[in-house]
Amino acid sequence: MPATTADVIVIGGGVAGLAAATALAGRGARVTVVEARPHLGGRAGTFVDPATGETVDNGQHILMGCYRETFAFLRRIGAMSRVRVQPSLAVPSIDSAGIRSVLTCPPLPAPWHLLGGVIEWDALGWKDRLSVLRLGAPVKTEQRRLRGATGRMACSPEETVENWLVRNGQTPRLREMLWDPLALAALNQPPREAAAPTFVRVLAEMFGADPQAASIAFPNVPLDEMYAAPARDYIEARAGEVWTGALARVIVEGGRAVGVRARGGRDIRARAIVSTVPWFGLRRLFDEVPPPVQRIVSDAARMASYPIVTVNLWFDRGVLGTPFLGLPGRTMQWAFDCGAITNSRLSHTSLVSSGAAAVVGMSNDAVVNLALGELRDALPLARAAAVRKASVVRERRATFSLAPGQPVRPTAGTPLAGFYLAGDWTDTGLPGTIESAAMSGHRAAEAMQ
Ligand SMILES: Cc1cc2nc3c(=O)[nH]c(=O)nc-3n(C[C@H](O)[C@H](O)[C@H](O)COP(=O)(O)OP(=O)(O)OC[C@H]3O[C@@H](n4cnc5c(N)ncnc54)[C@H](O)[C@@H]3O)c2cc1C
Known part of the structure; x- marks a missing residue:
């Protein structure tokens, strides 16, 4: 099959990849996004849960008022109305003794x-x-x-x-x-x-x-509608392409990254390649790692990962009475009323355990019981409500470790000509978040100007 061409190839269709691709397309570049999975979104994506048949996000995501790069990305693709930002920070919580309070920051x-x-x-x-x-x-x-x-x-x-x-x-x-x-x-x-x-x-x-930088912002639609679908439309409307179900490998010739071979042997050539794959996926981009990036690739492989576990519970009635609730001192630290957040009629409550090393290996039944027990302990309303269905979403490598002594995070430009890096784990100074991913995508787009 003859090779096709683009100005820039972006590997990975998560936040970083779509932020980079839309920034480049907005400046007139012909961009091809190559995503291994059948759908866009990466770790901030939406899927149909086979156990329940429900469409759920890969864990409840929230944004903060200080997510400047994310909001710039959303504005570019015309999706700013798909998030709702609190006017000022307000966090309701129920402490481990069952006392309810609200931290409200005045304007x-x-x-x-x-x-x-x-x-x-x-x-x-x-x-x-x-x-x-x-x-x-x-x-x-x-x-x-x-x-x-x-x-x-x-x-x-x-x-x-x-x-x-x-x-x-x-x-x-x-x-x-x-x-x-x-x-x-x-x-x-x-x-x-x-x-x-x-x-x-x-x-x-x-x-x-x-x-307002401290305020919390909620997507008011599923994540794929919040940014992935509008980003795809934006790229395609500017002569770009989005390939899904296409695992990419980088083609290196004469000491330069010159293109990508996608599954099925389909080659595409470009003057620049941006990898936005996570730290644990970088090695697999190369048949043989080119000497200029060996250090970066081996450092990435040494980065440790941290899990997030999400429990989705569908009750026969609403139980939270608020869009979200902090549950400090518990294993599931936050609860979200997904029905209230997306204005749907579902009584869908999502409980999140971050830094979930102790939970990720438990059986689904055990995690659901733990989440339900903690919620019912905190909330009398939840005691009377019946659970219609439940599901558990485990993301074992949700984010990279920020422990002292972890490998150095790489910058957007690399010593391999034509090869750029983005992704939440690259050197933004921020933790593994949507904002870090959006910032890294924008920096990679700027680095090749
Ligand atoms: C459960 C959970 C909850 C979270 N909650 C929040 C939150 O509330 N707020 C927040 O700001 N952040 C949150 N995060 C973090 C946020 O989701 C990530 O930081 C962000 O999505 C990372 O985006 P990315 O584009 O850098 O990487 P990814 O989303 O991982 O995208 C990389 C893409 O590359 C693709 N890929 C990999 N290898 C190849 C290959 N060889 N060829 C082609 N494609 C390839 C992958 O399939 C993937 O789609 C959460 C993460 C998880 C998992």
Whole structure:
């Protein structure tokens, strides 16, 4: 079969790949996206669960008001209306003793909105509330570092999140109610294991000049409708192509990446190739790893992964009474009313366990019982409700580890001519999130200008 050509080939049709491909297509490049799976979306995708026949996301995803690159991507593809951003941060939760409270940040300039919210939060004693003031200075240092105003870091790369919080005077109760759930959600790794710098970066982004940066944003449609389908339309409307079910291998000739061989032996040639495959998929892109990228490929293979487990429960009635609920101190740390989020009539509740190393190996029945037990313990409404169906989604390699001593994350440009890297795990300074993926895709597009 004769080879076809494109200006740029993007390998992988998740957030990073589609952000890169749409940025390039928007600048007039003819782009071909090559995705191994039958559908787009990668780790932020939607599928039909064979056990229940229900269409579900690959785990509930939330965005934050500080996701600037993600929102730029959504605006580009005309999909900004598919997320709903809270006007200011409001987090309802039920603590391990069953006490319900809401952290509500008033619409004040930063950092007064967070201080105002914590000072008013009746889940905390006065000592806990005042301890938040001690984080002001290190978070400001990180914000100055991000602006290039100082080279000083607010923490050491060897220090864990837990050590950093304790060293900065955060009380056990404030950590249990606020920082530990936030760190687990943002980093997908327990605070005693994850290194502090990425967490401090997240705080600096969330509690920056714009008070809405700390708000939570919810997709109000399934993830494939939120970004994957509109991104595909955008690329195809600009003379690009999207191949699915096409496992890619990079063709290297004369020390340069010159194209991609997809399943079925279909070749495509281009002046630049962007890989957005995850850290654990990089080695398989090459028959023989070219010397210039051997170090990057072996570092990627050494990166450790962390799991996320999601339990979907369909009740005979609504149980949460709120779009989402924090369950600090429990194995399933967050519950989402997917019916309320997407405005559908389903009483579909999704419970998420991040950093789920202890749960991922349990049987489906055991995980469902654990989730149901924790929800019923927290919520009297759930005790009377009957479960119609249930499913478990395990993502064993949901995100890469942020533990001290992990391999260096690679930049967009590589020493192999014509070969660029993107993906949430590349060097964005952010944890494995949609925002990191979108940022990496945009950086790869810029790197080849
Ligand atoms: C359960 C779960 C919950 C999460 N919750 C959140 C959240 O609430 N908020 C948030 O911001 N982030 C969340 N994340 C993280 C977020 O989903 C990821 O950071 C993001 O989707 C990564 O996008 P990516 O494009 O870098 O990688 P991926 O989504 O992994 O995309 C890479 C793509 O490359 C394809 N591929 C691999 N090898 C090849 C090959 N050889 N040829 C062709 N294609 C190939 C894969 O099939 C895949 O589609 C969550 C992740 C999971 C798993």
